[in-house]
Amino acid sequence: MFFWDYTFVLLIPPLLLALYAQAKVQSTFNRFSRRLSRRGLTGAEVAARILGASGAGRVAIEKIPGRLTDHYDPRKKILRLSEPVYESSSIAALGVAAHEAGHALQDHFHYAPLHLRNAIYPIANLGSTLAFPLFFIGLILSQGRPHFLMDLGILLFAGAVAFTVITLPVEFNASRRALAILREGNYLTSEELEGARQVLSAAALTYVAATAMAVMQLLRLFLIRQSRD
Numbered sequence: 477m478f479f480w481d482y483t484f485v486l487l488i489p490p491l492l493l494a495l496y497a498q499a500k501v502q503s504t505f506n507r508f509s510r511r512l513s514r515r516g517l518t519g520a521e522v523a524a525r526i527l528g529a530s531g532a533g534r535v536a537i538e539k540i541p542g543r544l545t546d547h548y549d550p551r552k553k554i555l556r557l558s559e560p561v562y563e564s565s566s567i568a569a570l571g572v573a574a575h576e577a578g579h580a581l582q583d584h585f586h587y588a589p590l591h592l593r594n595a596i597y598p599i600a601n602l603g604s605t606l607a608f609p610l611f612f613i614g615l616i617l618s619q620g621r622p623h624f625l626m627d628l629g630i631l632l633f634a635g636a637v638a639f640t641v642i643t644l645p646v647e648f649n650a651s652r653r654a655l656a657i658l659r660e661g662n663y664l665t666s667e668e669l670e671g672a673r674q675v676l677s678a679a680a681l682t683y684v685a686a687t688a689m690a691v692m693q694l695l696r697l698f699l700i701r702q703s704r705d
C-alpha cells in the first residue's frame with residue numbers, strides 16, 4: 477500500500493530524468509575520453525597547475541580506483557581523481573579534473589554555498605537515513621490521523637532535500653570555474669573546450685535529477701500525510 481499508492485507516479489518523471497542523465501554522462505564521458513587534447517597535459521597535471529596558480533597549492537592530489545569516482549574532500553584537502561582522469565590527457569579527463577579543482581578553489585576562496593553544504597551534510601545524512609523508517613512507523617501507528625513520527629520524518633527528509641538543492645549552485649559554479657580556467661590557461665582549444673563543456677553539462681544533469689527526485693519524494697510523503705487528515 478505504502479509503495480504502490482497513487483503518489484508513486486510522482487517519482488516516475490525524476491526517475492526517467494535520472495536514467496537519461498546517467499546514460500548521457502556515460503556516453504559523453506566515453507566519447508571525449510577517446511579524444512586527446514592537443515597540449516597533452518594529464519588530468520593530474522592540469523589540476524596541479526590550477527591549484528598552484530591559485531595559491532591553493534597545499535591541496536594534495538591522489539589517484540583513486542573506479543570510474544567517475546572523482547571528488548574533492550574539503551575536510552582533508554585532498555583532490556581525488558579516478559585513474560582514467562588522473563592519467564589521461566583526454567578532453568573528458570581535463571574537464572573533470574578542472575571541475576574537481578574548481579571545488580578546491582571554492583574551498584580555498586570560501587565560496588559560501590560550499591560551506592553551507594558541508595555544514596548541513598551531517599543533518600542531511602541523518603535525515604536521509606531516518607526519515608523513511610520514522611515516517612513508515614508513524615504511518616503504521618497513525619490510525620487514520622497523522623502521527624507526529626510522520627511529521628518528524630518529513631522534517632528530517634526536508635533536510636536531505638535542502639542538501640541536494642544547495643548542491644546545485646556548488647556544482648554549476650565548479651564547472652563554470654573549470655571551463656573559464658581551461659580556456660584562460662590555454663589547456664584546451666576552443667573546439668576542445670566544447671567537448672569538456674558537454675561532459676560537465678551531462679554531469680550537472682545528474683545533480684538536477686537527484687534534486688528533482690528528492691523534491692518529489694518530499695512531496696509524496698507530504699501527500700500521504702495529508703491523506704491521513
Ligand SMILES: [Zn+2]
Pocket residue numbers: 575576579647650
Ligand atoms: Zn562537483
